Amino acid sequence: MGAAYNLARWITRNDEDARDVVQEAMLRAFRFFEGFEGGNTRAWLLTIVRNTAFDWMRKSRLREDIPFEEEVHSGEEAGRDPESLAVVQADAVRLGEALRALPVFLREAILLREQEGLSYKEIASVTGVPMGTVMSRLARARSRLIEQLASSGRKDH
Amino acid sequence: MDCAEVIGLLGRFLDDELDPVTESEVERHIENCAGCRSRLGSLQSLGAALEDPALIYHPPADLERYLGEVFSRARRGNLSRLPRRWLPPAPAWLVAEAALLLLTVGLVVWTVTRGRIPPGRAQSSGVVQEVVDGQVRSLESNHLTDVLSSDQHTVKPWFAGKLDFSPPVTDLAKEGFPLVGGRLDYLDNRQVAALVYRRRKHTINLFVWPSPAGESEFAFEDRRGYHIVHWRHDGMNLWAVSDLDKAELAEFARLVRGNDSASAAGAPPRNFPAEDNAR
Numbered sequence: 001m002g003a004a005y006n007l008a009r010w011i012t013r014n015d016e017d018a019r020d021v022v023q024e025a026m027l028r029a030f031r032f033f034e035g036f037e038g039g040n041t042r043a044w045l046l047t048i049v050r051n052t053a054f055d056w057m058r059k060s061r062l063r064e065d066i067p068f069e070e071e072v073h074s075g076e077e078a079g080r081d082p083e084s085l086a087v088v089q090a091d092a093v094r095l096g097e098a099l100r101a102l103p104v105f106l107r108e109a110i111l112l113r114e115q116e117g118l119s120y121k122e123i124a125s126v127t128g129v130p131m132g133t134v135m136s137r138l139a140r141a142r143s144r145l146i147e148q149l150a151s152s153g154r155k156d157h
Numbered sequence: 158m159d160c161a162e163v164i165g166l167l168g169r170f171l172d173d174e175l176d177p178v179t180e181s182e183v184e185r186h187i188e189n190c191a192g193c194r195s196r197l198g199s200l201q202s203l204g205a206a207l208e209d210p211a212l213i214y215h216p217p218a219d220l221e222r223y224l225g226e227v228f229s230r231a232r233r234g235n236l237s238r239l240p241r242r243w244l245p246p247a248p249a250w251l252v253a254e255a256a257l258l259l260l261t262v263g264l265v266v267w268t269v270t271r272g273r274i275p276p277g278r279a280q281s282s283g284v285v286q287e288v289v290d291g292q293v294r295s296l297e298s299n300h301l302t303d304v305l306s307s308d309q310h311t312v313k314p315w316f317a318g319k320l321d322f323s324p325p326v327t328d329l330a331k332e333g334f335p336l337v338g339g340r341l342d343y344l345d346n347r348q349v350a351a352l353v354y355r356r357r358k359h360t361i362n363l364f365v366w367p368s369p370a371g372e373s374e375f376a377f378e379d380r381r382g383y384h385i386v387h388w389r390h391d392g393m394n395l396w397a398v399s400d401l402d403k404a405e406l407a408e409f410a411r412l413v414r415g416n417d418s419a420s421a422a423g424a425p426p427r428n429f430p431a432e433d434n435a436r
Contacts, residue, residue: 006214006215095209095212099212142203
C-alpha cells in the first residue's frame with residue numbers, strides 16, 4: 001500500500017506527518033470496513049487516506065502559506081499563443097518544487113491522475129467534488145506546472 | 158473547432174475522457190495545427206515526468222513492515238489484534254483517541270473477521286447456519302417467492318438484471334418436485350438465487366450462487382430439524398434445504414444436478430430409497 005503513503009506524503013509535505021496520517025488511515029479503514037460495499041478498493045482506501053490527511057492538517061492547526069485553492073480563475077487557457085510554448089524540459093527536482101508550490105487541491109488532483117492513474121470519476125469520488133471541478137483543477141494544475149517549468153527553464157538559459 | 162476550444166479539451170483528450178465524437182474532432186484539428194500539437198506534447202511530457210520514480214515516496218522500512226503485517230493478517234482473517242510493537246511513539250492527538258480506539262479494535266476484529274470470510278469457503282458452519290436461517294425466514298415471513306410461477310421459462314429470466322449470474326432453473330414437476338417460484342436472498346456475503354420447490358407439503362429452498370471451485374460430491378448436514386444437501390456443479394454452489402426426509406432430498410439433489418453419468422448411476426427408485434431399505 002505504498003500509494004497510501006505517497007498520497008499522504010504529497011498532501012502533508014513531510015515524512016513524520018505522512019507516517020501519522022497513514023497509521024490513522026489504516027485504523028479508520030478497518031473501522032469503516034463494515035460499511036464498504038465492495039468495488040473499487042483502491043479508490044476507497046485513497047479516499048480514507050486523503051480525508052485523514054486533511055483532518056490531520058486541520059487538527060494540527062497547520063496552515064499552508066499558500067491558499068488551498070486559487071480563488072480567482074486566472075483564465076490561463078484564454079488568449080495563449082500556442083506557438084510561444086516551449087517543449088517542457090523537466091527534471092524531477094524542478095518538477096518536485098513546482099508540485100510543492102501548487103495549492104494542495106490542485107496537487108492532489110494531478111497526482112491522483114498521473115501517479116495513481118485514477119479516472120475523473122474516481123478522482124471526483126476520492127476528493128468529494130463534482131467531475132467538472134476535477135477537470136478544472138487538472139487543467140489549472142497542468143497549466144501552472146508547465147508555466148513554472150518553462151519559466152524556470154528559461155531562467156537558466 | 159478553433160484552437161481556443163481545442164486547447165481547453167487537450168487535458169481530457171490526453172486522459173481518454175472525451176466522448177468519441179469530440180475526440181475525433183480534436184484529433185482532426187491536431188493533425189493540422191502545429192500550435193495545438195505542441196501544447197499536447199507539453200502535456201504529454203509533463204505526464205511522463207510526473208511518473209518519475211524520484212517523485213514517488215515510499216514508506217520508511219519500519220512503517221512498510223507494519224503495513225505489510227496488518228494487510229497480510231487481514232487477508233488471512235486473523236486480526237486478533239493490530240500489531241502494536243511497530244507503532245512508534247504516538248503524537249498527542251493520536252493518544253487522545255486511544256481509549257476509543259481500544260474499544261473500536263474489538264469491534265473491528267469482530268467486523269473484519271465476520272466480513273472477510275471469502276466466498277467459496279462455503280463448507281464452514283457459518284453458511285450452514287445461514288442456509289437454515291434462510292429457510293426459516295422464507296417460511297415464517299411468508300416471503301417465499303418474489304416471482305411466483307411454476308414455469309422455468311418465467312422464473313429463470315426473472316433473475317436477469319437482478320443478479321450478476323444466471324441460475325440454472327429446472328422444472329421437476331414430472332418427477333414430483335414442482336417448481337413454486339424464486340426470489341433473491343443473501344448468503345455467504347453475496348446475493349444468491351433462491352429457487353423454491355415443493356414435495357407434497359414440504360417446501361424445499363434451493364440456494365444457488367457462483368463458485369470458482371470445481372465439482373464436488375453431495376455433502377449432507379442436519380440442523381434444527383432440517384436436512385441440507387450441498388454440492389458444486391458447473392460453476393455453481395447449490396444448497397438444498399428442507400424438512401423433507403433426507404433420502405427424498407437426496408433424490409431431489411440428484412435430479413437437479415442432472416442426468417450425467419455420476420448421478421444416473423446412483424439414482425434410486427422413486428419411492429423406496431435404496432439405502433434405507435438395506436438397513
